[in-house]
Structure formats: structure tokens, C-alpha cells
Amino acid sequence: MFEIKPDIQGRAEIETLVNTFYDRVRGDELLGFIFEKIAQTNWQTHLPKMYAFWETVIFRSGGYTGNPLAAHAKLVPLTNMGREQFDRWLMLFRRTVDDLFAGEHAEHIKSCAEDMANVIHARINHVPDARFAPANLTPEQRERYARYKSPPQPATP
Ligand code: HEM
Structure with missing residues (x-):
């Protein structure tokens, strides 16, 4: 039967999303060991941090104050944090959102996740941001970029 999914309304839905997402991440063969073996994540502290993070991103009310770039940069010498890992992370995130929610906030959280994944990936690996590759x-x-690269010459008097 056609099922109408709720949108993300606030903290309760964020907690459901984060719990479901990290259940899937933990079971994922590419990402699970990064949390369990490399970072040895304490889920009792990581999950509430991620509720606060997403509540802050979406509703500006979660009170998250952390440094996501530093947290991921720390992992680079220890494990592969390349495009494949970020694409898998994004695929799981988008799929979890779509399995549970639909609406304006659901779309917004996926687009924020995509932007942040691109920024984190580019910054920690010192590569250009994939969103700005000419093909994309x-x-x-x-x-606009062509004009920026070669601005029109001033008219000679
Ligand atoms: C390849 C993809 C990713 C991997 C493997 C990964 C892994 C991790 C790990 C291991 C931690 C530390 C957990 C701990 O404290 O033990 C962490 C923290 C965190 N991650 Fe990710 N992550 C990925 C992508 C992302 C993306 C795309 C976002 C944002 C949209 C994100 C947001 C965060 C935040 C906010 C923290 C907490 C940082 C803090 O301590 O304040 N992660 N991540």
C-alpha cells in the first residue's frame, strides 16, 4: 500500500535517523571497522553528539560545538578516507533518510550531508572539492567560471 512518510520535525526524528544510520554503518564492510577498530568509538557518547550535530545543522538548536574536520583528519593516517568511503557513507545516509522520512527537512538534511561530505573529503585529503570539478x-x-578565469579586458581609451 502507498505509505505516507513523516518529515523530520525535531529532535525525536533526528534520534531515530542517527540510530538507524549508525546501525547500518556499523554493519557495513567498508565503514564499520573504521568506527569499531580504528577509532574504537564509544557509541554512548558518539550518538548523542551526532543528535546534537544534526539538530544544530537542521534546526540551529542542538548546541553542537565540535570540530568535524579535525575528527576526520585524524583518521587519514590510520585508514582509507577516500572517495569510495565517502560515497558509501552518503549512500547509506541518503537511503536511511529515504527509508524513514519524506519532505522539506528530509531533502535538506541529505543536501547538507552531501555538501559536508564533499568539504570534509576535499579538505582532509588535500584534493579539489568534487562539486567544483569542471565535469560536475x-x-x-x-x-561564470570562464569569466572569472579570464575577466573581460578593460576597454582601451
Ligand atoms: C568516510 C566517511 C566517514 C567516516 C568513515 C567517518 C567516521 C567518523 C569517526 C570514526 C568519527 C569519530 C567517532 C568517535 O568519536 O569515535 C567521526 C566523527 C564525526 N563525524 Fe564522521 N565519518 C565520515 C563522514 C562524515 C560526514 C560526511 C559527516 C557530516 C555530514 C560526519 C560527521 C561527523 C561528526 C559531526 C563527528 C563528531 C566530531 C566531533 O568529535 O565533534 N562524518 N566520524
């Missing part, structure tokens, strides 16, 4: 630009962005 819209025609409008490409045209």
Missing part, C-alpha cells in the same frame, strides 16, 4: 558544473556555473 552546470553550464551556467561553467560560463
Whole structure:
């Protein structure tokens, strides 16, 4: 039967999303061991931190104050934190959101996750942000970029 899913309304839905997402991450063959073996994550503290993180991102009320870039940069010498890992993380995140929720906040949280995954991946690996690779630009962005690279010459008097 056609099922109408709720949107993410506040803290309760964020907690459901985060719990379900990290259950899946822990069981994932590419990502699970990074938490369990490399970082030896304490889930009792990590999960509430992630509730606060997402509540702050979506509703500006979670009170998260941390440094996500540093937390992930620390992992780079210890394990592979490349495109494959971030793509898997994003796939699991999007799929978890879509399995549970639908609506404006559900779309917003997926797009925030995608932006942040691109920023974290690029910064910790010292590579260009995938969103700005020429192949990923819209025609409008490409045209703007071309103008930025070679600004129109001032008219000679
Ligand atoms: C390859 C993908 C990723 C992996 C393997 C990964 C792994 C981890 C690990 C191991 C930690 C530390 C947990 C602990 O304290 O033991 C962590 C923290 C965290 N991650 Fe990720 N992560 C990934 C992507 C992301 C993305 C895309 C986001 C944001 C959208 C994110 C947000 C966070 C935040 C907010 C923290 C807490 C940082 C703090 O201590 O304040 N992660 N992650």
C-alpha cells in the first residue's frame, strides 16, 4: 500500500535517523571497522553528539560545538578516507533518510550531508572539492567560471 512518510520535525526524528544510520554503518564492510577498530568509538557518547550535530545543522538548536574536520583528519593516517568511503557513507545516509522520512527537512538534511561530505573529503585529503570539478558544473556555473578565469579586458581609451 502507498505509505505516507513523516518529515523530520525535531529532535525525536533526528534520534531515530542517527540510530538507524549508525546501525547500518556499523554493519557495513567498508565503514564499520573504521568506527569499531580504528577509532574504537564509544557509541554512548558518539550518538548523542551526532543528535546534537544534526539538530544544530537542521534546526540551529542542538548546541553542537565540535570540530568535524579535525575528527576526520585524524583518521587519514590510520585508514582509507577516500572517495569510495565517502560515497558509501552518503549512500547509506541518503537511503536511511529515504527509508524513514519524506519532505522539506528530509531533502535538506541529505543536501547538507552531501555538501559536508564533499568539504570534509576535499579538505582532509588535500584534493579539489568534487562539486567544483569542471565535469560536475552546470553550464551556467561553467560560463561564470570562464569569466572569472579570464575577466573581460578593460576597454582601451
Ligand atoms: C568516510 C566517511 C566517514 C567516516 C568513515 C567517518 C567516521 C567518523 C569517526 C570514526 C568519527 C569519530 C567517532 C568517535 O568519536 O569515535 C567521526 C566523527 C564525526 N563525524 Fe564522521 N565519518 C565520515 C563522514 C562524515 C560526514 C560526511 C559527516 C557530516 C555530514 C560526519 C560527521 C561527523 C561528526 C559531526 C563527528 C563528531 C566530531 C566531533 O568529535 O565533534 N562524518 N566520524
